[in-house]
Amino acid sequence: MVYIVLGLSTLILSYLEGLMSGYYWFQLALLFVLPYVIRHEIYFQKHTNILYSITILIMVISVIISPMYSTYYENITREQTHYRFILNSSVAFVLIMVFSLQGLGHNKSYIKKIYNDKKRAVSEKDRRTKVLSNLGHELRTQINSINGVTQLILDGGAEDTPKNSTKYFEILDYCNNNMLLLVNDMLDIHKIESGRFELVIEPKIIYDFLSKITIPFINKAEEKNLKLHSYIDPKLKDVVVNIDEKRFAQVVYNLISNAIKFTEQGEITFSAEVVTLENDTVSIQFKVKDTGVGIAPKDIKKVFESFHQIKNEINPVYGGTGLGLAISQSIIEAMNSEIKIESKLNKGTSFIFPLTLERLPVLPNKLEIKTVYNDDFSINANVLLVEDNVISMMYAKKILEKRVAKIYEATNGIEAIESIKANRDIDLVFLDLEMPQMNGFKAITHIKAYNPSLTVIAFTANIPSTELITKLDDLGFDDILSKPFNKQDVFGILKKYTDDVLV
Structure with a gap:
């Protein structure tokens, strides 16, 4: 022109x-x-x-x-x-x-x-994303192996383990859980920075899980001679809301864990008070308050920065990656709110955030309540375990033995398909997604083509996301069991997809 x-x-x-x-x-x-x-x-x-x-x-x-x-x-x-x-x-x-x-x-x-x-930058970013994803998967797989051995030892009790050694295995279990949290934090911060962070909203009875949310920290608080209090507004009883329970719990866990870490004497309080209670919404103000070292005014804005740790001349750095609060703030922002801080040096800190949640007119008995299953039961069903990791296979077999009729084994997708064709009595398949020769993503297509009614559970060390769940659903998987798992997770799957339970 x-x-x-x-x-x-x-x-x-x-x-x-x-x-x-x-x-x-x-x-x-x-x-x-x-x-x-x-x-x-x-x-x-x-x-x-x-x-x-x-x-x-x-x-x-x-x-x-x-x-x-x-x-x-x-x-x-x-x-x-x-x-x-x-x-x-x-x-x-x-x-x-x-x-x-x-x-x-x-x-x-x-x-x-x-x-x-x-x-080139996008290509490099994709490469780093893939490497980080693979790293996270491999780390979770190894953690699952540690978890498997630890649980086997702890479940064995005094019969298999000297009494004096049990406390060391409990420490190993504690360290394993902390390692898992660190890996999850690493993957979460990557998702946040790449814009792929998402919430999984489900209907929950809010009073039930809030009343139990501080239980994992009771022993940790007692070790430091701290009092851990919890107050849940009685108005929340029987109130059903749409919420990502795991992500919300992650926020509270980070806040309480930090409160215990930075408090040497006194108490920590978690509270949930109703601000407004309507037919379609409920507004709640959450607070985690401690009597710890406090935060200097100049450092308050810095605590939510990734990899940032507050230092002062008197106290050393208390450890950690500096990711917990950054991730917590991102989760609360995804829930359309913000964490605010009130703090005074040497007097304590309060983390406060309000949430407005969608309220559902659902009766409590219509919600799926997580059941704690006793070990003393058996199911008249045959299970195929498809897992290339020897320790994961051993742990899963230990959980299933004496509780199912028969266990078949396979180490890759090809062996799984051959086993299903050779053994028509298989009722349930735990299929690992990442395996040599043929992975679970490819194997499921052949399995469902041969027997469409066969129940197949995805067995994976990947953190379930909406994208992954949708992909697995499209491929024909019936459910997903994420590693590291415990026996209650496996028992829940067995109960959900098998009918012949013999107590």
Whole structure:
């Protein structure tokens, strides 16, 4: 469009203005070269000023010394004058085209370079995402192995383990759980930074899980001679809300864990008080209050920064990755709220956040309440375990033995398909997703094609997300069991998908 407009303007001005239009276009051609030169001299303001000065000087001299009509044309014919004028205008226009094309060419090369850099950056980001995802998967697999051995030892009790050694295995179990939390924090912060963080909303009886949320920290508080209090507003009894229970619990766990960590004497209180209770919504103010070391005013905003830990001259850093509060704030922001801090040095800190949750008119008995199953039961069903990790296989077998009729084993998708075809009495399949030769994503297609009614449970160390759950559902999986798992998780699956329970 620029070239067309310039070309038409040249023709029109040549017709209307005579020779002056020719001089004008020569000067304009000179101006067109300036952006091209200045681009390479962007860091040299002095050189740029010199270029502009020379251009303006030449234009001024041209206006002063150039007559309106030159005597050079007096002795030539009208046709010769017209020819020379067209020649001058054409040269000027070609110069404009050349310099403009040079400028556009360089702009295009810069844009292409930026585009290629962006593609490389996206590729690098995808590569890092894949590496981090694989790292998380492998870490969770190894943690599951530790968890399996630990649970086997602890379940064995005094029969298999000397009494004096039991406490060490309990410590191992505690360390294993902490390692799992760290891995989950690492993956969560990556999801948050990449914009892939999401909530899984489900209907829950809020009073039931809030009243139990501080139980995991009772022993930890007692070890430091701290009092741990919990107050749940009685108005919340039988109130059903839509909430991501696991993510909410993660926030409270982080806040209580930090409160215990930074409190040497006194008490920690978790409270949930109703602000408003409507037919379709309920507003609750949550608070975690401690009597610990407190936070300096200058550091309050920093506590929510990733990998940031507050230091002071008196107390050392208390450990951790500095991710817990950053993740907690992101979770609460995803729930359309914000965590606020009230703190005084050496007097304590309060973390406060209000939540407005959707209330559902669902009776409590219509909700699925998590049941704690006794070990003393058996199910008349045959189970196929498909797992390439030896320790995970051993732990799952230990849980299932004496509780199911028969256990079949496979270490990859190919063996699983062959086992299902050879043993028509298999009722339930625990199918690992990541295996050599043939993974679970491919194996499920063949299994369902052979026996569509067979119940197949995804067995995975990946953290379940909406994307993963949707993918598994589309492939034909009936449910998902996430590693590391415990016997109650397995018992829940058995109870849910088998009918012949013999107590």
